[in-house]
Amino acid sequence: MLTRLSLMAALTLATATSALAQAETPQQGGKFVFMAPYASSITSLDITAPPHTQDEIVASAINRSLYSWNVEEGKPQLELAESVERSEDGKTYTYKLREATFHNGAPFTADDVLYSYNRLADPAKALTGAEKVLGIAGAAEFQAGTADHLSGLRKIDDRTIEITMTDLTDPGWSLMSNFAPIYSKDYPEEQLASQPMGLGPFKLANYIPGARVELERFEDFYEEGKPHLDRLDIMLMGEAAARDVAFRNGEIDASILGPVQYEAYRAEPQLADHILEVAEVYTRNIGFNPNVEAFQDKRVRQAINHAIDKDLIVSRLLKDKAFPAVSWLPVSSPAFDQTAEPYAFDPDRAKELLTEAGYGDGLSFSVTATPNESWGVPIVEAIIPMLARVGVTVTADPVEGSVLSDKILSDNFQAFIWSNSSGPDPLTYLRCFHSATPQSACNYVKFSNPEFDALLDQAGAEADPAAQLELLKQANNLLQEEAPLWFFNYNKAVMAYQPWVHGLKPNAVELAIQDYEDIWIDDSAPASRK
């Protein structure tokens, strides 16, 4: 109950903050300096090549996709189209495109959509953004080399396109992605990495690789009166203490906080008033490999969920910068069941379950973990004594990030602790547990349950959104019951911002990715921002 209350309180706070920002009248002009919390620098300004969040932050200011994510309503919305009609069979969508121009003045047409999606799916280019268009009819043939374009794309006229999907999945979920932007068909592809050109509210002014991206207002952006800002600087810094100094010194306007800073900022009234927090769509978990015999018994998996006091870990180690998890789908997911209860911390029940499963004398396993403070070795160290109380011996197998995924994809682990995307699209992310999904995709624990598969198959074939959502809720609850994971927490992303900043939104998909065109600064901003 406490968990649910804290989740709801956080969401309410975030929503209220956002609503307050929107109720004010935006002012035009000025500069916004955003510092994102990534240790690695920006890789490329062509977002279709590297699948990294830090690159997405910049891409969301420069580019636009056919759909976008509506933060307030928590669902995809049309972005580059004015309207859409769905065919009777629910698979073909006809879009009337909006009038817009690229940064170089070229008009946006249906050809640009066809070019962008065909480019993404082209196997010769091996773009990681390809997964976003794989639901379009003909993608499989294109990828396999038996076709030279996506047969599900059709230009009707310059401002009308038709997209045919392979199933009833709403294309908005994938085509809203920043990894599936619409590029100009006439712009040289080789220039995209360093001199990008898109349809977004900001255009590139200066790029210093490894240091910063400076963007300036695009005067011909299709939304009237937007963006409000004249300039936008985006920088990255992995070290939280250094970000803290820069924020307190007024050198940056917004900064993502780590657990230590979150605790400190909440304790300081002048900073506590300007904190935005949201439950992001990341679920931190320990995945159990069924190659370990004990993990084939769901009572063992349930026992581990009962044996760990996750609330204690969240409050003491993570300084409350996380929401204890109930199941796989996060609280911000439309298929999250508000009535579901998390596994209670109950070591006695854990012992009972282990005894019933034949492990009353104990068992042992290792957890492969990165050094991450919120979902890595420190968490494994915290659960070791808790599990020891019920006779389970755990050891940490410390590795770095790319080795963690290497060990998981090669099935070389007993258990792992990770932070995985679990939204916003519930169907896509529940499919990670469908038996047909290979381990190399995202079924890392090789989960296989006919009942679960049937629910997902039904949901995938269901045209009525409400009925589909109900099936997904059932699937998520079944997943909780089956406990292929230890459901640890949902990330609470926290952003501190200066008092002169307005228009920031609690984006559950990724807080660092903002609707930059809606951000504005008021008169109290220092001279360096005007």
Add this chain to the structure above:
Amino acid sequence: MIGFIVRRTLQMIPTILAVVLIIFFIFSVVPGSFLTSLMAEGRNMTNADTLAHLNEQFGLNDPVPVRLWNYVTGLLQFDLGISYRTREPVTSVLAPRLWPSVQLALAAMTFAAVVGIPLGFLAALRPGSLFDGVTMVTAVSGLSVPEFWLGLLLMYVFALQLGWLPSFGYQPGSLRHLILPAIALGVSPMALLARTTRAGVLDVMNADFVRTARAKGVSEPRLVRAHITRNVLVLVLTTMGLQIGSLMGQAIVIEKLFSWPGIGSLLVDSVAARDIPVVQGAVLVIVLWFLIINMLVDLAYALIDPRIKVA
């Protein structure tokens, strides 16, 4: 002189080849790959077809000897390959990082020399004095203080408390942005230079030729300028050469802390992403920098001390 430069340049080739081989084989055996690094964020469900196409595009399916042969033959044509991450030529990825790295290394060394050498000199001229004691304690502290901690301390004092300097970042041509990272990086070589200079000066001051010069009535200022300084410079220059040569590689922590876009931070990012062509390129730049600086130092010996011939 030209013969010396040509000979030293040719001597670099086996060193470079050895480094290339070592890096290549290390990354052939360490776990993790570029493809698995793509999944490290836990949010990417890159499909198997795309991963297979990526493997094919970058030749990652080829056996190690084939990949090594391709790399070395490319290198001989000054082609460092294509970055897996950005899909740009490695030279294009390295180029914008080079000047910030050189700038930081030179600024740190300038700070180290301007502060460290006079301190060491003055301490040696008053051995056993309070000044000598304080200088040497400072030098030992400078050698032992972690750069990361010192960087944060400098940020706190000079940016947050005093407001004199920006706490982080890089702006082309901005001296203000350079000062704090240069000091943080330069403190350790400064301390080493102070200790080396002190030891060198003390050594020379006890040499026979100095005693003779004093006995012949040479004034102290002239003695220091013409005899002691000139003789100590060879030792100081050697220390400076080794330090400045290694500063580019040592700057990784400082570059990360101050968001400085140098070769070091690029190297760290590339290792984490297993972007092997860029790793190799970055290591090559660091090695070349070290070798060239040391060649220049050897050339400088001849200018300082006529007894040393480089030909």
